[in-house]
Amino acid sequence: MKTTKLLLGAFLALNFGLWTACSKSDKPVDTGGGDSGTEGKFIIAATPAATQGVADYLLTTDNLDQGTLSTKNNGVEQDGTWRYYTTSGNLFFSMLYGQGNPGAVTAYKLDAAGALQKVTNFQTETVQAFAPVDKDILLMKIARSASNDISHWYKVNTETLQLNGEGEINTRALAGNGELAHFSWLTQVGNKVFAPYFSIKADGVDGFGTKYPDSSWIAVFNYPDMSLNTVIRDNRTSFIGAYFTNGLEVDEKGDVYAYASPNATSNGVITSTTPCAFMRINSGTTQYDKSYFFNISEKSGASYISFKLYLGNGAFLLGMTDPENPASGSTDRFAIANVYNQTFAWVTGTPDPAKITSVSELNSYSPKDGKTGYVGITTSDGKSAVYKFDAASATASKGLEVEGGTITAIRWLPSKA
Template sequence: MKFLHRYIYIFMTALLVTSCSDPSSVDSCEESGNFIIAATPQALDGVADYLLTTESLESGSISTVGCGQEQDGTYRYYVTNNNKYFSLLYGQGNPGAVTTYQLNSNGKLDELSDFQSETVQAFAPIEDDVLMVKAPRSINDPTAYWYRLNTENSQFTDEGQIDIIELAGNGEGAFPSWLTQVDDQVFMPFSTITGQGNNSFSTSYPDSAWVAVYSYPEMALQTVIKDDRTSFIGRYFTKGLSVDENGDVYAFSSAIATDDNGQMISTKPSAITRINGGAMEFDQSYFFNIQEASDGFYLTDHVYAGDGNVLLMMRDADEKAPYTTGHNFAIVNVHNQTFTWVNGLPDASSILNVTSMNNYVSEDGSTVYTGITIGNTIENEEGEKETVFEGSYVYAIDIASATATRGLEVKGGAITSINKLEPAE
């Protein structure tokens, strides 16, 4: 539940509180450009993201104070497709808004549509659509639903159902981690969950991985690919598959399966496996043990940069948790199985938040841009701990040298997403 772990920061001054909460201040600044930054203002209570535009990720500053477009509701998530920007509200069980934007010739976002949809647990650009899946956490209601959102007109064009118990095939329910287009098919990795007890995400099958393969756009199940060398692929609200230039599919496992008490029970290491292009089974000759290569860390998220290069977010395996994003970064090459820690980043202990779902990769694949928010924890006069925000920055991570350089500063907010659009014609 990544949305439960967004940091809520204290304001540095009363002026910042007033400026960020005043609706009349929105869109009063001059920043513009192709890059879209979503940032959550620092606040005592849950607040909505602001969408800001900028020309550069490598220098300068932008601010949530009096700038940007305020989103309607907290826990927003973002996806781009067909040169449009979609802002999805996680409604926590209730219907959520979907707002569509495009970039105008002045480098500003224009709102195209705003409508209600079901809150979904997985979504991704597939061909010219955004495919969404709403999945239950209880096997007492064993039906998941998928929806096809057409990006040309921002209208739902098709929907269907998935029997999660039938898909799991082991008495538990299938719960998808994410969706990935592979050629003309959709690969949906999933864990199997009990859907009952103290922890609905608990499982009796912690040491297996599954990928459901669907035709598209019909979403007819073709097969389920299974492997017992890792735990499940991806995590809640976290992409677990990437496709390289050869058409090979790499699967990323955090090994974070839990029992009914929330205890880690997988005996498998955090690792990367592979499904060769065109194949419907895991390549048993390929196994990249990330926990071993990193000397005791596990991957929590990844960004595929190109030519087999991947940026990993990582965390000490002794501190495994199902939903926390790692604050240590490494570059791996999945083709030759090399591992290198990234230099030039803030100490992991000072990092409050990292952008995990929407990072930007340069067109040549040489650089990954990620948002990092730093701060520290203090003890107030009442002896309670408070998190003090220090700053939020875009870091440019050079793949070849595994070196990070601090770039754009986002004042007054924590970066949650970095995307890019071209001006609409």
């Protein structure tokens, strides 16, 4: 099994140019949710099958429940093979990951006929985490070598389209244990930024290994000056999320749920001994609720969480790993979990786990109605389809089929911001 990882390059250059100021202040970047109740289109990114080193095609559709799309003589071809996608307001961003080098970013919007139209193209530098915060996009370029312990943050205002702040964080000092803090993601929580991190040796030999496998940390920054407020620490789990994987979710009540899978290593060997679990930070606080611990390992056996999709009302669709290789990070099967009542149910109706070859958080979408989620799944026979997940019954059914391509992203794009 293979999980397509989200590796997004997104430091916005000074020629940010025509990026519209029409961003939703509550969610200017959509990383898997969205609101399909308004007028717009679903965007499906797909890589043509039976080819190597080719670019994705962007396809549009009105629904994910049924029908067929094809990459043959259809869609908007992208430039470059490593593309990753997000939305902001009524714009769809196609980002070329530069693998350390600057990469192009192309933005599209829907025209009156519902077709994608290019509105701008600009250059970026590679960053490893980003998030919408107030009316900014906060970006983090993260240090990860012994000779460089300074990480850089940048803010781009979505109304003025200007870089309106930048600064440095000494991630060795932040870790405070001789290793470096490496942020897994960034999330706005109230008027602060929560930045979970894992501790890495960054020694040139065992770079992402650690001497501290059974601890989790969340750096809490004040906004907008990004001064450090506190660090939330715990030793009931390993680190929150994973590389370029968001382990936090803020629910409708303002409570924060954080998941951890025991994936920490030393010299290539898993050394975590804690369970896979959810923990909770109550609204308005900067500490874990010690009375809350949702032990996923007790429910799933040997499987770990590989990614999450929040469905709303406490319900999550979880990608789960192969029980025979739980630390692989690859999605083997799926489960529905509710963090409110701590229920867990395996999903039926998905393809044979042995045949799943591509699935990830980027391939998922939910209207956050507490009921429904969608995931693009590709199988070893080369077939790709969007599967609809029902939270109440813990079942999945095949919806939209994509012919001639591997689904790499699903996004909802409104016609108006």
